[in-house]
Amino acid sequence: MIDAATSRLLNALALIAISAILAAAFYTQIVARELPCPLCILQRAGFVAVGLGLALNLLTGPRPGHYGLMILAALAGGAVSLRQVALHIVPGSGVYGDPVLGLHLYSWAALIFAAIILGAAAMLFFERQFEPASPPHVRGTLIIAALAFFALMVLGNAASTLLECGTGLCPDNPVAYEWLPG
Amino acid sequence: MMALPFVIVFAGLAFAWYGRRGWALGSGLAAIAVTLMLFRLHATDSLALSF
Numbered sequence: 001m002i003d004a005a006t007s008r009l010l011n012a013l014a015l016i017a018i019s020a021i022l023a024a025a026f027y028t029q030i031v032a033r034e035l036p037c038p039l040c041i042l043q044r045a046g047f048v049a050v051g052l053g054l055a056l057n058l059l060t061g062p063r064p065g066h067y068g069l070m071i072l073a074a075l076a077g078g079a080v081s082l083r084q085v086a087l088h089i090v091p092g093s094g095v096y097g098d099p100v101l102g103l104h105l106y107s108w109a110a111l112i113f114a115a116i117i118l119g120a121a122a123m124l125f126f127e128r129q130f131e132p133a134s135p136p137h138v139r140g141t142l143i144i145a146a147l148a149f150f151a152l153m154v155l156g157n158a159a160s161t162l163l164e165c166g167t168g169l170c171p172d173n174p175v176a177y178e179w180l181p182g
Numbered sequence: 183m184m185a186l187p188f189v190i191v192f193a194g195l196a197f198a199w200y201g202r203r204g205w206a207l208g209s210g211l212a213a214i215a216v217t218l219m220l221f222r223l224h225a226t227d228s229l230a231l232s233f
Contacts, residue, residue, distance in 0.1 A: 038184065038224045045187035045217045052194045052210045059198040060206075069210045076214050080221050086229050093230065151195055158188035165184040169223060 002126035007062045008143065014119070015054040015146040018047055021112065022153040025105065029160065034097045035177075036160075038170040039084045043109045044157055046077015050116055051150050058143050062129045070120040078113035081106045184220060187213045 002010070025044060028034045036044070053070035057063070084106040088095050097105055123129075164170060166178040194209030 038220075041184055042187075042217055042221050042224070045191075045213065045220075048188055048191045049210055049213045049217065052191050052198070052206070052213070055195055056198050056203065056206055056210075060201060060203045063203075065207060069207060069214075073210065073214050076217050076221075080217075083221070083225055086231065087227070090230060147195075147199075151192070154188055154192045154195065158185045158192065161185040161188060168183055169220070170184050172224075172227075 002123070002129050004062060004129045004131070007123070007126070007129035008058060010123070011054045011057040011062070012142050012146040015051055015058065015150050018051045018054065019146070019149040019153045022047055022157065023149075026153075026156060026160070028097065028100075028105070032098065035164060035174045037084075037096055037174065038165075038172065039080050039087075040096070040105065041157075041161055041165075041170065042080045043077050043084075043106065046073050046080060046113065047109075048150075048154050048157065049073030050077070051154070053120075055147060055150060058147065059139075062123075064124055064130065067120040067124050071117050074113040074116040074120070078110055078117070081109040081113060085110055187217045187220070190216060 022044060025036065025040075029036055050070045050073045053066045053068075053073065056066040056069070060066075084096070087093065088104070088106075095104055100108065103111075161170075163177045163179045164174055190209050190213040194206045194213065197203075197206035197209060
């Protein structure tokens with residue numbers, strides 16, 4: 001079944017997937033020029049908190065508490081995405097941004113947060129990964145690459161959010177970066 | 183203020199890198215708490231859910 005080594009591999013792949021989601025959000029922000037709304041930014045914050053749980057599994061070994069952190073973060077992010085879905089669910093109430101593969105980004109986020117909760121809860125059943133006799137964690141190339149990609153996305157989001165919102169709250173429908181001229 | 187969750191998670195990542203697991207977990211929980219607080223501040227419009 002899933003031992004510590006397999007758990008590390010799965011966590012590394014999941015961290016790359018989370019970072020890819022954040023990179024895709026950057027793509028819509030920079031290339032498609034869709035500024036993220038406040039709720040969109042908070043959904044990104046939910047994803048990075050999930051990523052911290054994955055990173056903890058990679059750096060200090062898998063622990064139930066790390067999966068607990070991922071579940072709590074996904075619940076918080078999921079609540080934000082469901083709120084945004086509810087804002088636009090009634091026909092004629094408008095949408096935010098362009099759809100991707102038929103769904104808006106906040107709908108995708110709600111589905112992905114649900115998948116994270118299910119995945120993290122399922123991982124808790126594989127208790128061999130938590131055994132203290134597991135070999136010491138090794139920071140291989142894949143793990144370092146996953147952590148570097150994730151750290152870049154976290155820093156990028158911090159910088160982008162500061163540029164867009166400054167030090168206060170964001171407007172509901174942002175049209176320009178607060179800290180960028182023009 | 184909106185960047186706070188990302189800054190806290192980055193700090194948590196640094197704690198995890200240096201093996202400070204408790205501090206890293208605490209940072210994650212703090213980031214979630216700040217995210218929920220910011221959510222509360224932004225979710226001010228009432229939902230119009232009558233179809």
